[in-house]
Amino acid sequence: MTDRQLRPFLPFLAISLVQLVVLYSGPGWAVTTSKALLMPLLAAAVVLSVRRPRPPQVWLLVAALACSWVGDVLLSFPGWFVPGLLAFLVAHVAFIVLFLRLPVRPGAGRPAGRSGAHRVPAWALVYVAWYVAFLALLGPHLGVLLVPVAVYGAVLGTMAVLAGGRGGVIAVGGALFVVSDSVLALGRFLPGYEFALHDFAVMSTYLAAQGLIAWGVLADLHDGRGAAARSSPALDRRADATGR
Numbered sequence: 133m134t135d136r137q138l139r140p141f142l143p144f145l146a147i148s149l150v151q152l153v154v155l156y157s158g159p160g161w162a163v164t165t166s167k168a169l170l171m172p173l174l175a176a177a178v179v180l181s182v183r184r185p186r187p188p189q190v191w192l193l194v195a196a197l198a199c200s201w202v203g204d205v206l207l208s209f210p211g212w213f214v215p216g217l218l219a220f221l222v223a224h225v226a227f228i229v230l231f232l233r234l235p236v237r238p239g240a241g242r243p244a245g246r247s248g249a250h251r252v253p254a255w256a257l258v259y260v261a262w263y264v265a266f267l268a269l270l271g272p273h274l275g276v277l278l279v280p281v282a283v284y285g286a287v288l289g290t291m292a293v294l295a296g297g298r299g300g301v302i303a304v305g306g307a308l309f310v311v312s313d314s315v316l317a318l319g320r321f322l323p324g325y326e327f328a329l330h331d332f333a334v335m336s337t338y339l340a341a342q343g344l345i346a347w348g349v350l351a352d353l354h355d356g357r358g359a360a361a362r363s364s365p366a367l368d369r370r371a372d373a374t375g376r
Contacts, residue, residue, distance in 0.1 A: 140177035141343070147173055148339045155331045164208050170339065171201035174346055181350050192230040193349050199223035200342065213320075214280060220313075221284050224291040227345070231294040231302070234352045256296035259289045262310060266317070273321045281317070288313055298348065305344035312337035 151166040175197040182190050200223045206216035266285055274281050288310060295306025316334045318325050327333065
């Protein structure tokens, strides 16, 4: 990571640190305000990190971050849990589409630079076990929210599986998203749950997840552009040789 690559992310990293500090030491307005700034700053970093013309995948990532911002704001206020859940569900759908449209890395079994899903590693099946355990543990306590939470969990798990297929920091980001939402759900629905660092665990893993996914997507787009540029001269030479 060079200084030039890191620079657009510095405001996001700084406000992330502020958010984690004020969770326990600051007034409520500081928690709400810093939380509302996080995803716009990360989206700005994404846009500033990619030169024009920006590919559609950049705007898919921005859309996912925008929906996450809506979810962040809604979940900051009592009584807005279901709308906030819906906003994050749409964000995960955007991530799913994004992962399917990212360029394939060299060595993935397909021509590098083209878009498409990587093969899902066997370890990603752990998300199936997570989903079953998640519903078994929380299902009896969800009441009328059973179906919305079950649908959300299925979409979240699908996002994490596809993130695992991308590998690298995107896979780590997908896993941390599952951890963050799982801890959040435990605190909201599981009777008798107590964890002193609950808020810190939720926000730290969430921020790391969003940051790592964004960074990994930008890295894949950069590698994909490079692979496409390297393949173009070879294609031109073959075309000249065949008269096409």
